[in-house]
Amino acid sequence: MTISQTFERLRSQDEIALIPYMTAGFPTLRKSIDHLETVARSGGDIIEVGIPFSDPVADGPTIQYASQVALENGVTLAKTLDALSHVDLGKPLVAMSYLNPLTAYGMERLFDDLRAARVTGLIIPDLPAEEADDWQASAEGAGIDLVFLIAPTSTSQRIKHIAERSQGFLYYVSITGITGARSALAKSLPDRLAEIRKVTDTPIAVGFGISTPEQVRSLRSYADAAVVGSRIIDAVRREENLFDLIKDLKAATRNTHTARHED
Amino acid sequence: MQTALPDNRGYFGAFGGRYVPETLMSALYELDDAYQRFKHDGPSQVRLKSLLDTFVGRPTPLYFAERLTAHVGGARILLKREDLAHTGAHKINNAVGQVLLANFMGKSRIIAETGAGQHGVATATACALLGCECHVYMGSEDTKRQRMNVFRMELLGASVISVDSGSKTLKDAINEAIRDWVTNVGTTHYVIGSVVGPHPYPMMVRDFQSVIGSESVVQCLACYEQLPDAVVACVGGGSNAIGIFHAFLDEEVELYGVEAGGKGLHTPDHAAPLASGSVGVLHGARSYLMADDDAQVLSTHSVSAGLDYPGVGPEHAYLKDSGRVQYFAADDQEALEALSLLSRIEGIIPALESAHALAYAIQLAKRLGKERTVLVNLSGRGDKDLDIVRNAV
């Protein structure tokens, strides 16, 4: 199923998508693949996998830590894609990494290997829309959705420009800041999302700082997806029950009045 | 003309650009716009000039190192004395310029990164001068190595934030400063300390440092009625080098950048991305950098903390590929020897960074021979390095 089909299906069920994020190679490559499978089975609708980079400037302490452990484990882009190519999560898979490792891998080889690993979307947090022409052309050729980010600081002109480019979905950065769990969502969120809706029909995922079912539930009124990252890394770190965590987050994406009960 | 770069997207040929999280993009456009207005704002430029003259102590002297020249027995060696600028290095030229620009933009919270502490001290000084709140990010390895500079910054009213992530050095201090900027971009100006980072920083820092080269041209013509045959500068991020090179780019003058050779370019322990790195994207720009086979950025080594950085400014990448500037490396040992030589026979203790330029300039002076002139950018003074030098000998 493609990313777009996933959003269509969920919309018809009056649900928003849950997009859990995990760093490949944390705490080990084997375990991170197992965790991805758990997350896909327990309610993840689209799965985001982070490929570690030494200098992740958009990330807060939690994801920095996971990336550092992964790198110390010798995990690389090549090893991650190889490991992913041997599993089928049964859900659309989106990769996230920084430009430097992606560029060095070679664009053509990258898109070939992403396809072989069943990755259908790509997020590059340090690639702004105006630098992305080559990437877009290659992604399109490979049938991979290149997802762009919009931030609270993006001007309306930029929003329009980015919305035109983003494939699969748009990633709205919920706070002016880096990744990491926050206790409250920004007050400006509903207005900002309404502003974006005016210029595009592309589904909007909201991420950065989302950690609780309550936050996910409040996104139901404005967004099409909730991305949860640092909270999940923390759960892995503390060896919490991942299945239950994802199940509870997923439950919050449904309309509580009509939701069918999961067994 | 080489001096017309970058283009309006921040590119020097294939290098530069703006590779940052979307959260910062609008701020970079605002900064670019504000900088263009600042550059053409009469009162701001008068104020900058006046602070450079009366606070920084410009123009810095052009000094004929007569005893060094005689000792080497080759070309005449001239030193551009940035070590005599206030706070002891060229870094103050950029710090005063950028903090003044921040005031012009109405931003009163300033952040900066620092390695050895020179840029941190310069920024803390400019903030004290111009009444801004100042926070300096510094790797925890460096706060240990450079305790005096931490104290200097605190005395100047800055807060120093020790960075424990990654390799705990300059590269990670920049990462952390970028993260602060991403979070506080509405109120904060990030004073980058070299010609690195996303557009417009490499251009802006270059412009603030270009005073070094334009003064040198005037001073050379006044004293010797001709330009030097060669100009030599050390390259960390590349700001003192670009600063002195720029006025000479369109002249018939040989230009040499000297990177940190550390324990030797044949070992992994150096900081010479131009001499032996590959092209990639770090800290917002495409340029040369030191990375492993999987494009993870490497930790570097140099006896000089100010050169201990895996990246380099995009304009240097362009000048290397175009062949206009040649880049070499001087190793730890050569720099230490040059430092003690200049101390003994000229009474000038140079910064270890500047000693790299000097080490190469001495070889070059021998090669060029007596009728020629070599100008060296003596980017800073060595007081900060005394412990390191004492432990090394």
Ligand SMILES: Cc1ncc(COP(=O)(O)O)c(C=O)c1O
């Ligand atoms: C005296 C001195 N020279 C040179 C440098 C290297 O920086 P850049 O290459 O930007 O001039 C530093 C950096 O701290 C320095 O303190």
